[in-house]
Amino acid sequence: MEERGHLLTEQINPSSANLDRLSSLELVDLFNREDQKTLDAIAGARESLARAIDRAAHALGRGGRLFYIGAGTSGRLGVLDAAECPPTFCTPPELVQGIIAGGAGALIRSSEDLEDRAEDGEQEIARRHVTELDMLIGITAGGTTPYVQGAIQAARRRGATTALIACVPVSQVPVEVDIDIRLIVGPEILAGSTRLKAGTVTKMALNIISTGVMVKLGKVYGNRMVDVAVTNSKLHDRALRILRDLTGLNRDEAGYLLEKSGRSVKLALIMHWTGLDRDSSETLLAEHHGQLRAAIDSYRDRDSQTSDNTKS
Template sequence: MANSSPNLTHLNERGHLLTEQANPNSQTLDQLSTLELVQLFNQEDYRVLEAIASAETAIAQAIDLTAQCLRQGGRLFYVGAGTSGRLGVLDAAECPPTFCTPPELVQGIIAGGAAALVRSSEDLEDRQEDGAGAIAHRQVTDLDVVVGITAGGTTPFVHGAIQAARQRGAHTIFIACVPQDQFAIEVDVDIRLLVGPEILAGSTRLKAGTVTKLVLNILSTGVMVQLGKVYGNRMVDVAVTNNKLHDRALRMLQDLTDLSRPEAALLLERSGRQVKLALLMHWTGLDAEAGDRLLAQHQGQLRQALDQHSATLKDSSTH
């Protein structure tokens, strides 16, 4: 289970976690010209990509674990407070329009609930029991994945959620911007993103927030690739819910086939505005109902469905 407090013997000489330390490169921040300030931010943000590079193996493990659970009917939960919580909610909210996933598949849990998205509620992050309660409320099971996000590693709300999730048999992932020897925790995958002290000491909405956003982008996109939501580099499960997305769907069909725009529009309507199904129908000659069945047999994996159809045709032609 999570430690109740960080190991202070591994903090700096003043007992500060890495995310709370003062950055020596920004000691004269209030004396810099505007251009110098921008250049300093740009220089410090290089640490973000370095941190992700150092955590690549753990991030890949998180993707594989999450995809495996979701294939079996599980759900993905992001849990955080403040900036970390908002980033989790944002990533979860982007999944339905991008990948046409049901809203319950990826969920964001933030200390203080929806109100905390627009109004600071720092005091609520100290309530470990609220984190545990959020997990119980959502009836988390051993099929689910719970990702705890906390820049400094110590947020009680997150630790309450992680502990409750583990007690329920769920798989757990931890994302923090402090080294493991500053704050240890028992989870399935431990991702440490060491971007160093912030330009504005303790303001983890800066580098810590940026690196967290990027890693959540990678995590959710990697999972959706494994779930068959992507063909090549196209979001073939995009929800066609407005004019922009309808235009994107048509352009995708035109780019991947030899169809004119009117032909692509007709195909898209015949498929029920499902780009993946439309492509399968075009490349196989199947109608929408048969295409749906074939995709279902392959858990929505378009490439596998196409390979199976080709193999079936080849086999029937040799008999």
Template structure:
């Protein structure tokens, strides 16, 4: 890998020939140009499909064994990791510590630029030590240009602790190498605004994190069909969604669904178990626990045992 001070060779820093006259374009031409360039994110995801699937498998297995998922990044990359982590508790009713975002500079860097803090690998290592990362955990380093010292320091510390490590970058491996267990390259090419990786690189990174975290939660039994049956019912919008899920998957009226939801302690998954098996709240809880929270597995097992005993 070349000297980290010399980044002009990186794909993310190069000049995009399609936007050489960016400052001379009309507003409509600007929109069309961005649209054409953003379309490249789909191809980049497709090209990394195998690596993304491997990351899903490794992460789902780690979480099933009691591990946690950490995203580590600086600037836009760090903010995207924190955002994805923050969305997991309301969407999948996971504890906040299960998926965590680590950003160089801490919480203040979420709303104010602090890019100078990304240059200290020891800070990344300290963040890993502070969270007591172990061999059960997965640490995903996110760095568009692939060179962020904070991220590499975190990944190195995580490797030393035996954790599964994953690198997500938007430059080819021959430009920036890695010792991470999994190497995901999202190659979208030079940005419309040269070097501004909050654009295509940020977009494709958000897409990859969406795929990773959602698929892991699917594998962990947090989804039934395409319904978020582990949704946390914490506001009116989510309460309405919970009722609609119950109505969609059963023949209940909205009023009946509301009664069942309250009876289950506002737990959609448990409400469905209670409805489909006739079990009470405590028995339904035990059945789900026996199947690690997997609704489909729990209900299929119940039906199978019921048929055998009839």
């Protein structure tokens, strides 16, 4: 078995050498100091994170899918981020997918032994029919997980865009990918427990990537999630608040507009701002690939030109 003690994620943190002798308050303070390093790690990876956003948005914009793949904590974080996309951005479940070694059962029951099977990662890529249209982000704190390495190599052979999220320097674990995201947070408070700082910074990175991608795809207007799926009372209330904030309508008027639009906040806004009916609003939005701001700006420019021509 390969010796991994040299990896940054496996090394001993001198700041926590007396961890078992600390009071509860001292424990909290130590965690707080160490967790500050996650912000620096994100800042250090800002350019690679931006490239990941652009490449993923390009992949999804041309009909591809975004996959996260990992084992253990890394796999669970990928599955969590993927699972939150449909309710937050009204995306189909297949658009962003999380893959974890051991499948769904591994979400609640440890199956870390499966991370050593590179062939399982390869088979998962084949089973999902990954193509050159897709993007795969491998997540592995130590960078060496065979399951993830196998998946990345298989995806590359199929022409997919590949990225890696790891918490060790490239010099320790070089990996051939299109986008290499290294989140350097140093050794864990509890030696080797990468569900701590490494897990936290990975969640932060995934938040940035998935939200950034959805912004690029037109799922956001200003800082509102205008593609919100109205599937329960909380989300219905959020949709009404978005409409009221952006249009100045009262709650009853916003509710009527929302129902008239088929419970689509985007369409409701277009209908209100342009006076178009639902079908025409859908056509306008489709012409601009779901980009609400572009659709509204185009309509207003067209309307202004028509008005000028009428006057002349």
